[in-house]
Amino acid sequence: MRTAADASRLARAAHWTFRLLNASRASAAGLAVFVAICALAVATPWLAPHDPVAQDIPHRLEAPSARYLLGTDTFGRDILSRLLWGSRISLTIGIASILLAMVVGGALGVLAGYRGSRIDLAIMRLMDVLLSFPTLIMGLLIVAVLGPSMANLIGAIALTVVPKFARIARAPTMAVREREFIEASRALGVSDLRIMAVHVVPNIAGEVLVMASLWTATAVRIEASLSFIGLGVKPPTATWGGMIREGFEHILDAPWLSVYPGLCLLLLVFSLNLVGDGLRDAADPRLRNGQSSW
Amino acid sequence: MLGYTVRRLLAAVPTLLAVLTVIFLVIRMVPGDPAVALLGSHASAAAIEALRERLGLNQPLHVQYLQFLRGALRGDLGVSLMSGRPVWEHLWNVLPYTIDLTLASVLIGVALGLPLGIVSALYRNRFLDLATRVLSLLGLSLPAFFTAILLMLAFSIRLGLFPVISEGRLDDPLDRLHHLVLPALSLGLIMMTYVTRATRAAMLEVLGEDYIRTARAKGLSERVVVLYHALRNALISIVTVVGLYLGILIGNSVLTEIVFNRPGLGKLIVGALEERDYNVLQGLMVFYAFLVVVINLITDLAYGLCDPRVKYHADSR
Numbered sequence: 262m263r264t265a266a267d268a269s270r271l272a273r274a275a276h277w278t279f280r281l282l283n284a285s286r287a288s289a290a291g292l293a294v295f296v297a298i299c300a301l302a303v304a305t306p307w308l309a310p311h312d313p314v315a316q317d318i319p320h321r322l323e324a325p326s327a328r329y330l331l332g333t334d335t336f337g338r339d340i341l342s343r344l345l346w347g348s349r350i351s352l353t354i355g356i357a358s359i360l361l362a363m364v365v366g367g368a369l370g371v372l373a374g375y376r377g378s379r380i381d382l383a384i385m386r387l388m389d390v391l392l393s394f395p396t397l398i399m400g401l402l403i404v405a406v407l408g409p410s411m412a413n414l415i416g417a418i419a420l421t422v423v424p425k426f427a428r429i430a431r432a433p434t435m436a437v438r439e440r441e442f443i444e445a446s447r448a449l450g451v452s453d454l455r456i457m458a459v460h461v462v463p464n465i466a467g468e469v470l471v472m473a474s475l476w477t478a479t480a481v482r483i484e485a486s487l488s489f490i491g492l493g494v495k496p497p498t499a500t501w502g503g504m505i506r507e508g509f510e511h512i513l514d515a516p517w518l519s520v521y522p523g524l525c526l527l528l529l530v531f532s533l534n535l536v537g538d539g540l541r542d543a544a545d546p547r548l549r550n551g552q553s554s555w
Numbered sequence: 556m557l558g559y560t561v562r563r564l565l566a567a568v569p570t571l572l573a574v575l576t577v578i579f580l581v582i583r584m585v586p587g588d589p590a591v592a593l594l595g596s597h598a599s600a601a602a603i604e605a606l607r608e609r610l611g612l613n614q615p616l617h618v619q620y621l622q623f624l625r626g627a628l629r630g631d632l633g634v635s636l637m638s639g640r641p642v643w644e645h646l647w648n649v650l651p652y653t654i655d656l657t658l659a660s661v662l663i664g665v666a667l668g669l670p671l672g673i674v675s676a677l678y679r680n681r682f683l684d685l686a687t688r689v690l691s692l693l694g695l696s697l698p699a700f701f702t703a704i705l706l707m708l709a710f711s712i713r714l715g716l717f718p719v720i721s722e723g724r725l726d727d728p729l730d731r732l733h734h735l736v737l738p739a740l741s742l743g744l745i746m747m748t749y750v751t752r753a754t755r756a757a758m759l760e761v762l763g764e765d766y767i768r769t770a771r772a773k774g775l776s777e778r779v780v781v782l783y784h785a786l787r788n789a790l791i792s793i794v795t796v797v798g799l800y801l802g803i804l805i806g807n808s809v810l811t812e813i814v815f816n817r818p819g820l821g822k823l824i825v826g827a828l829e830e831r832d833y834n835v836l837q838g839l840m841v842f843y844a845f846l847v848v849v850i851n852l853i854t855d856l857a858y859g860l861c862d863p864r865v866k867y868h869a870d871s872r
Contacts, residue, residue: 393848395805490809519701
């Protein structure tokens with residue numbers, strides 16, 4: 262019984278996603294690019310022609326050749342391999358931080374919206390405090406406090422996005438709370454926790470997921486920005502932001518060092534924005550009929 | 556309007572107090588001892604202890620907190636641990652650069668974004684609209700530092716039109732402007748994409764309204780309909796986006812300042828982090844939070860100017 266219900270819910274979600282993607286060709290194109298980048302990142306250990314941290318000093322700052330397809334950096338490291346390995350960092354931090362923020366922020370938003378009154382006030386005040394700093398500045402400070410490791414970066418970026426998820430989850434929760442089936446569940450004696458988890462969350466998940474794809478783009482950009490400032494995952498690990506930073510020091514004699522990772526970053530963020538933007542438009546009834554907001 | 560402003564200000568007080576508390580606690584968690592950072596790791600324990608005493612770092616946390624709160628509320632941000640000069644002085648020295656950059660970026664963003672958004676809405680789903688949409692989404696996806704690097708590559712390094720280091724002399728307006736162009740353009744172009752998207756969406760919504768049809772039916776020229784009837788009503792959402800993006804812009808200016816090696820709040824905060832200058836860091840965070848609160852307030856008040864109904868509702872509440 263339970264499995265059947267789960268399966269039908271899953272089928273509904275898949276149908277919904279498919280309908281949205283179908284409604285927006287731009288989203289589908291963005292998703293295709295994003296999936297391709299993910300596939301490359303997963304296959305990196307087999308695809309990368311060289312070790313990303315192996316130095317070949319005699320061949321430093323070399324132009325593209327048969328041996329080094331995109332050339333080498335200041336330490337003679339293969340740029341293509343570093344780009345491939347760097348994609349794993351960007352994707353891992355981008356996706357993990359948004360998943361974390363979605364769970365924490367979403368839970369806080371649902372709790373605030375469902376319980377209302379003092380709990381709502383306390384949670385939303387706290388979110389206001391977090392929103393009182395420019396995102397990048399807050400990320401910068403948290404990473405400086407915690408130290409620049411992968412886990413800390415994920416936590417820091419998540420913390421900057423938590424308030425946004427809380428806000429986006431709270432509004433529809435307040436609307437769902439008033440619906441009759443919630444009242445019926447309450448009358449049947451179902452616990453608040455169960456109502457929130459089983460009845461509220463599935464009803465607001467669509468809106469939250471659409472924003473998640475847009476904010477994954479933001480998270481990837483923040484990670485790259487922190488790496489560019491020097492607060493990313495420590496060298497010699499390859500990160501796109503870090504590669505742009507290293508390349509920037511040779512901007513006069515080897516500008517491609519920062520341009521290649523910059524273009525990769527642009528492609529990833531652009532694909533995510535395409536997915537999120539199209540999905541948001543397709544999900545918003547006011548924007549259907551070609552009134553896309555982008 | 557005055558009543559609304561005062562109420563809005565009062566509502567910001569608890570948030571600001573909480574923000575100050577968070578800043579105080581977070582800054583205390585930055586690893587490393589500022590006294591050791593100042594004297595170097597070879598300094599004697601006695602010297603470090605004496606300096607900690609002099610800087611007030613030995614006092615209990617709640618005493619430090621109360622002192623910080625009292626100072627912040629009076630506008631006293633303390634003294635830099637490194638230079639011994641007031642934090643305000645550091646701020647004042649770089650503030651003109653940050654103000655220049657922010658204002659110029661907003662100007663560029665609005666001056667380019669508003670017409671682009673209007674044209675995009677008027678020519679919906681035609682080539683011009685599609686091109687604008689793709690370009691604005693691309694612009695939105697460009698990280699601020701990469702835009703800055705691309706502009707520098709093209710206009711400073713290849714064409715030699717603008718300086719690579721954008722400091723500029725404050726007493727020479729032309730020099731100041733010359734050094735401002737590229738950094739402002741790099742942030743302004745991102746601002747432009749936000750304004751274009753917001754303008755397009757708001758205009759599309761407004762252009763479908765009945766009063767626009769009435770205005771057209773009255774025989775008003777298309778220019779009057781678009782600029783006076785539609786744009787005026789679309790302004791409120793555009794102002795929201797400008798307000799929202801101003802906060803992001805101030806954060807992003809850190810990256811632009813690093814690329815163009817330009818003084819400003821962002822470079823000051825990165826420097827303070829590297830030097831473990833607690834007081835400058837703390838003062839800057841207070842200033843940033845204050846800026847965001849003020850920007851939100853101005854955005855709210857601007858609603859009233861764009862749409863008299865907002866003011867009315869707010870006052871009658």
